[in-house]
Amino acid sequence: MPHLIGRRAGLAVVAMLALALVVSACGSKSKSGGGGGGTIALLLPETKTARYESQDRPLFTKKVTALCSSCQIIYSNADQDAAKQQQQAEAALTKGAKVLVLDPVDAASAGAIVARANQQKVPVISYDRLITGADIQYYVQFDSRKVGTIQGQALADKLKTDGKPTGPIVMINGAPTDNNAKLFKGGATTALTAAGVKIAKQYDTPDWSPDKAQTEMQQAITAVGANGFAGVYGANDGVAGGAIAAMKGAGIKPSTKPTTGQDAELAAIQRILAGEQYMTVYKAVKPLADRAAEIAVLLAQGKSVPQNLTPTTEDNGKKKVPTSTHPITAVTKANIKDTVIKDGYWTAAQVCTGAYASACTAAGIK
DSSP states (O other): OHHHHHHHHHHHHHHHHHHHHHHHHHHHHHHHTTTOOEEEEEEEOOSSSTHIIIIIHHHHHHHHHHHOTTEEEEEEEOTTOHHHHHHHHHHHHHTTOSEEEEOOSSTTTTHHHHHHHHHTTOOEEEESSOOTTSOOSEEEEEOHHHHHHHHHHHHHHHHHHTTOTTOOEEEEEOOTTOHHHHHHHHHHHHHHHHTTOOEEEEEEOGGGOHHHHHHHHHHHHHHHOTTSOSEEEESSHHHHHHHHHHHHHTTOOGGGSOBOOOSOOHHHHHHHHHTSOOOEEEEOHHHHHHHHHHHHHHHHTTOOOOGGGSOEEEEOSSOEEEEEEEOEEEEOGGGTIIIIITTTSSOHHHHSOGGGHHHHHHTTOO
16 A cells, blocks of 8 residues: 555646646746747837838837747837937837937947947847947948939929029038938038039038037028028938027028928928928838838847848948838929828828918828
8 A cells, every 4th residue: 555655646746747837838938939939129219200200110110029928128219318228228228128229319339239238148220220339230221322312303303494503502511420411411512513613601510400400500591691501411311400490580482492301301301392391311210110120129039130131241440230221212392192191101291281272282182
């Protein structure tokens, strides 16, 4: 009898151990969520450029969730403060982020964030703005130099049509800490110079701040006079809005001074319809955010990234970074309907409010 009892006890122990292993295995499988989850940090640079909160963040989040329901997202916006962004990145790493998707406030100082991530073997995807001089793993971008070239060429063509082919113009550039701003400026300057357009005054706008752009434009008007410039190169829609506000304040009709922009912000599309801003550059954010999310999820799950997701490279001064580049389009009043409205970037209901209703009707937007 004691022998039988011992045997039964042994079998009970074996059964319990087997059950524990099954439970453990089931728990592990559930946690992995079919391919595994992981924590992804999305670190955006500022809120003065409206697209980051209205487009990039929700689109990225939606795509990650669709690809990996068990993935977690840590989101932070640095409000144009490089030190704050570094603190946010360190906090994300402390919380267990497996991937950093980083749109840097300062392209150079962001190298410290990359170095810290590399120490913890956490890959970094440079998002929208290139992080220079650092060992980043991937880059998703719009061709920034091409953006500037499109802006400069559009302005040169408009000035020629208006009978003022040599300008001169005022250039309101972006933040000097943003590597993209340098590329925009370079592309625009090359196009303008090739067309023979002269530059009366130019400024680099700290923090991409519209109110600082307004002050810069006021200074330009004071220096050259209302008749001393024929148009304005605005590096993005925010600074274009600041420049247009300054012209209005000085009694200058913005319609007589064609102004460029970038990002197809809602306010800019409305200004273009009203004739206050000449053009913007439409960058379809969804493909950019989707691609960043695809790469981030694969990395968070410990998987390799197929080369077709990043088919080209970009030299950031440290290495040739595998890169995914996305298309851009010049938008004027003539093609708003066939670009931002058609793609659903903005709806007619969002654009055609109040004072802009008649302009929408004239442009065939319903």
